[in-house]
Amino acid sequence: MAVAQSFDLVIVGGGFAGLVAANRAAQLGLTVAVLERGHDETYACNSRYAGGVLHISYHDVKDPQPELVRAVEQITDGCADHALVTALAGTAQRAVEWLAGEGAKFDSEGSISWRQWVLAPRRPPVTHMQWQGIGADVTLRRLEQNLVQRGGEIHRGTRALSLIMDGERCAGVEAQGDRMRRAYVAHAVVLADGGFQADIDLLRQHVSPAPQALKQRNAGTGRGDGLRMARQVGAAESALDAFYGHLLSRDAFHNERLWPYPQIDELASAGITVDAQGRRIADEGMGGVFLANAIARLANPACATVIFDDAIWQGPGRSSSIPPNPVLVREGGTLHQAATIAELARLAGLPVHELEITVGAYNEAVRSGRCDALDPPRSANKRAPMGVATPPFYAVPICAGITYTMGGIMIDGSARALRPDHTPIPGLYAAGSNTGGLDGGHACGYVGGLMKAIVFGLIAAEHAAGSLQAK
């Protein structure tokens, strides 16, 4: 194995977490190398595919810190690690200002309070994956240029395989390049490889009994390498079962124009989501991310159908920025329509009698205000229930789209990887979607993947620089 030169900091992954950490470390005087598995100049990663909305749990990142803390605690139903929430909320404003100092440009979406910091230029409202020249892509390219100008290195086509340990301390990374395997010796390492959403084995172990039936709503680059490397050296991990994602038309498996949008979340959270037996699957009032997780846990996740009426189709169906009404049908997605629930069941391939019973019981519960007595209960957490009573009635066959895994390597508020006893592993940091403890939990609470990556990338670099200077 060839020995590469040594660096102060080696970073695994060139998404926002990795490139923010690299630039901040270089700015603070550290020698830095980023190892990136992708070969192309514009290698795929979730950061490049992102819509670019910087928010914290659907709040403006510049809201006062206590408000941001409350927002995260509320959406995660108290599951988020307090040290991580405090670090995120307390660093958010400075992180966005730092990014602006790197040359990032922002746009805002007027009256929508949590869309005040959108990387410019904004993504056009198209359904299919379009990332070239959009805010996230432009900002990543800028960060790479800045890194090179600061003397940092990015080694593309280089896959990190394992961590080098010197006793208890992480002292570098072994990686496979195009031609050879190399040891990258370092004072510290940041794992920023983006999660395990695209690794079928890890998904089967932790997320779904049938991971092939989940639509990969992501760049396909999060293969769990960082999690495996951290496990090998004794790092702790959070619960790994929750992911951030959305409900998509099931046709997205064969129609590229139906992902990453339109999301079917609004229709599902206003109406009813049923399985192949015509029975409700989970509390629709918890929203699309929660439902996507519940569907993923079914023995057959490719069996879910959203049932709704014309009031929902004309209301919530039009309410998002790329709404299913009318784009679902325009882009080739299936929408069954019928004058009665029985006819709808026949069109959607659902058992007629069972669906009539489900819809009848649900409508009765909505009318009487007793949705808590349904099985499963129906809350108004994200959206109040609407009856399914105004014809025509509709059915959309859906699937769970997985964007990134929310569980991962356990870190502290300084982005240090922790052992099960909560002591840090010296020299080892993790940042971005490969970390756990912040989002997820039983409520599948979403905190905001970009802010998680940017803030903890920044924090990891600053802590590594501080500990090097203290030596």
Ligand SMILES: Cc1cc2nc3c(=O)[nH]c(=O)nc-3n(C[C@H](O)[C@H](O)[C@H](O)COP(=O)(O)OP(=O)(O)OC[C@H]3O[C@@H](n4cnc5c(N)ncnc54)[C@H](O)[C@@H]3O)c2cc1C
């Ligand atoms: C369609 C879509 C829209 C989104 N929109 C938003 C949004 O508007 N707002 C928001 O907050 N979040 C959004 N997200 C989520 C957000 O993009 C991610 O949470 C965030 O970018 C993750 O950054 P990261 O650096 O942790 O991971 P990534 O961006 O995935 O980067 C990880 C990098 O590590 C590399 N890598 C993996 N393994 C190795 C290895 N062994 N060795 C070397 N390199 C490796 C990968 O190739 C990749 O380049 C969106 C995601 C998608 C897919």
